[in-house]
Every structure is written in C-alpha cells, then in structure tokens.
Amino acid sequence: MAGRRLSCETIMFHQSVADRLGLNVTDHKCLDFLLLDGPLTAGDLAQRTSLTTGAITSVLDRLEKAGFVQRQADPNDRRRVIVHPIVERMSQIGVLFSDLSSRMQQMASRYTSAELAVIMDFMNRSCEILHEAAIALREGAAEAEPKTKP
Numbered sequence: 001m002a003g004r005r006l007s008c009e010t011i012m013f014h015q016s017v018a019d020r021l022g023l024n025v026t027d028h029k030c031l032d033f034l035l036l037d038g039p040l041t042a043g044d045l046a047q048r049t050s051l052t053t054g055a056i057t058s059v060l061d062r063l064e065k066a067g068f069v070q071r072q073a074d075p076n077d078r079r080r081v082i083v084h085p086i087v088e089r090m091s092q093i094g095v096l097f098s099d100l101s102s103r104m105q106q107m108a109s110r111y112t113s114a115e116l117a118v119i120m121d122f123m124n125r126s127c128e129i130l131h132e133a134a135i136a137l138r139e140g141a142a143e144a145e146p147k148t149k150p
C-alpha cells in the first residue's frame with residue numbers, strides 16, 4: 001500500500017509540474033529522460049520509455065514546439081537525429097523542484113549511510129522491475145484488450 005501511495009503522489013506531483021510547464025505528464029517525463037541520460041535518438045527514448053516510436057515522434061514534436069528540445073543531425077551518421085534538451089529552459093523546471101528537493105534532502109539526512117544504501121538499492125531494483133513490467137504490458141497489449149460484452 002505504501003508503494004501505491006508513493007506512486008500516486010509522485011504521479012500527481014509530476015502532473016502539477018507538467019501543468020506549470022504547459023506540457024502533459026508523458027512529455028515532461030520524456031524530457032526528464034533526456035536530462036538524466038543525455039542527448040538521445042528518438043529510438044533510444046522509445047526504448048527507455050517503452051513507448052512506440054510513433055508516440056515518441058509526437059512527444060518530440062510537442063517538446064520542440066514548446067522550446068524544450070532541439071533535434072540535431074548526428075555528426076557521425078546524418079540519417080540519425082539526436083534530441084538535445086535546451087539548457088536555457090531547464091532553470092524554469094529546476095525552480096519547480098527546489099522546495100521538494102530541499103525537503104527530500106532534509107528527510108534523507110535522518111538516515112545512516114547504510115540505510116540510504118538499502119533505500120537506493122530498493123529504488124534502483126524497483127525501476128528495473130517497473131521498466132520490465134511496462135514493456136510486458138505494451139508487448140502484450142493486443143492480448144490484454146478487455147473483452148466487450150455482447
């Protein structure tokens with residue numbers, strides 16, 4: 001139950017951030033992947049998010065129109081496009097996280113290094129499991145369609 005509550009509160013917080021930025025939550029989190037992992041191709045971003053390449057193209061179109069990303073030709077392979085976050089826009093996002101970051105740092109200071117290591121291990125393993133589960137749901141989407149009643 002605690003995990004479900006954390007998930008709900010996290011999603012609602014990020015929805016609030018997305019609203020303030022004029023984005024939807026999926027676009028906001030795709031931008032976050034670009035910030036976490038560095039410039040990526042659309043295919044790389046699709047793999048990290050488990051979204052289709054068509055969905056990622058739409059996300060990138062919206063993020064580019066809003067001025068958060070820029071597509072650039074790969075200097076080593078002009079057939080590929082690499083998506084870069086626009087650094088100047090990131091301060092607009094950082095401000096929205098300053099209070100949360102401060103409060104989370106204050107909370108983390110209550111734990112020992114050993115306790116924090118366990119928490120980090122749990123969080124990292126949870127991310128792996130969630131990513132695998134998202135892929136499984138998307139790959140099995142056709143089989144998992146709800147049956148309509150006659």
